[in-house]
Amino acid sequence: WHRSKSSLSDVKERTLIAIKPDGVQRRLVGQIIQRFEQRGFKLVGLKMLQASQDILSEHYCDLRTKPFYSSLLRYMSSGPLVVMVWEGHNVVQTSRTMVGSTNPAEAQAGTVRGDFSIHVSRNVIHASDSVEGAQKEIQLWFQSKDLLDWDCWDQTSTSEV
Numbered sequence: 192w193h194r195s196k197s198s199l200s201d202v203k204e205r206t207l208i209a210i211k212p213d214g215v216q217r218r219l220v221g222q223i224i225q226r227f228e229q230r231g232f233k234l235v236g237l238k239m240l241q242a243s244q245d246i247l248s249e250h251y252c253d254l255r256t257k258p259f260y261s262s263l264l265r266y267m268s269s270g271p272l273v274v275m276v277w278e279g280h281n282v283v284q285t286s287r288t289m290v291g292s293t294n295p296a297e298a299q300a301g302t303v304r305g306d307f308s309i310h311v312s313r314n315v316i317h318a319s320d321s322v323e324g325a326q327k328e329i330q331l332w333f334q335s336k337d338l339l340d341w342d343c344w345d346q347t348s349t350s351e352v
């Protein structure tokens with residue numbers, strides 16, 4: 192087949208996933224990445240960083256009136272994060288399902304939160320909650336030059352290799 196010309200309509204869906212400081216401390220990075228790879232999504236951006244208050248207050252601007260807001264920002268800046276962009280069909284909604292309910296007590300077994308956490312204040316992982324939200328979050332955390340548009344070999348015909 193011929194590689195389709197890129198146009199806005201066939202740009203693949205992307206989402207922002209962040210492993211929170213408790214996930215990094217508990218050495219869950221490998222297992223979490225494995226779940227997204229195994230499901231069939233494509234990693235297009237990855238970095239580890241200690242988040243500033245500025246980026247976190249922008250990231251969580253919708254929650255600034257919540258009583259847990261200041262403790263949330265302290266938690267999220269308490270250690271390094273692993274921030275990623277994953278791409279694929281329906282990746283925003285499927286990632287939310289893979290991550291599980293915000294409150295780990297309500298998260299199904301088999302989800303990241305349901306398998307690895309017990310309390311909402313230490314729930315291991317972030318996933319964007321809508322396609323528009325994902326676009327905003329990806330722009331906040333990544334420069335476009337750091338997102339790689341690469342072809343999976345197993346989805347490319349050998350004549351192109």
Ligand code: GDP
Pocket residue numbers: 254259262263292293311312313314316317318320
């Ligand atoms: P998410 O999209 O599932 O991460 O949930 P929200 O966007 O509603 O909240 C963002 C994050 O704030 C959650 O993942 C939790 O880390 C934290 N959070 C949400 N609700 C509570 C709460 O009631 N108490 C505390 N301590 N943290 C909360």
Ligand code: MG
Pocket residue numbers: 318320
């Ligand atoms: Mg949210």
